[in-house]
Amino acid sequence: MKIYVGSQNPTKIDSVKRVFSEYEVIGMDVESKVAAQPFSDDETLEGAINRARECAFFDKCDLGIGLEGGVMEIEGDLYLCNWGALVDSKENVYTASGARIPLPDEIKADLEKGKELGEVMDEFANKNDVRKNEGAIGIFTNGSIQREEMFTHVVKLLRGQWEFEQ
Ligand SMILES: O=P(O)(O)OP(=O)(O)OP(=O)(O)OC[C@H]1O[C@@H](n2cnc3c(O)ncnc32)[C@H](O)[C@@H]1O
């Protein structure tokens, strides 16, 4: 069975490889069809579903998976939010979200100026490609939960729901 993941980001591809270790997992560039920096649960979820759908329709693969990172506001605080979607060959759609933590006000201010979180995190942490490594969640949990681990949890939730229906 082939599984296409709608991203070239290693944290996303590796999380799918971890959960579907017995399958061939391939990352591919697809369009999320939402903003590069989604600003709500709805928009982030939509991006994940769009990525998964495009993957599922490509090359008649068995499963398409989309993972999308975004931010959403609760009572004035901006939280990291992450959504995943799995689309099977029958076009069934399964969805799940990841853990969320609030972002510091200075990060929120930068995002409101229109910057992408990936760029803001690199400046903040003085590192390159935080988004492809520990992620904002890794930085702000002092390394407790890294971006790949957070996505692994999301992909487990997707696989479990899909298997429940088989
Ligand atoms: O190549 P793709 O799959 O698009 O992966 P990405 O790292 O850009 O990730 P998303 O598009 O899913 O996330 C939307 C934006 O939020 C950023 N982002 C999301 N979560 C992040 C995190 O934990 N750490 C750093 N940047 C993050 C990301 O870099 C983008 O600018």
Ligand SMILES: [Mg+2]
């Ligand atoms: Mg992106």
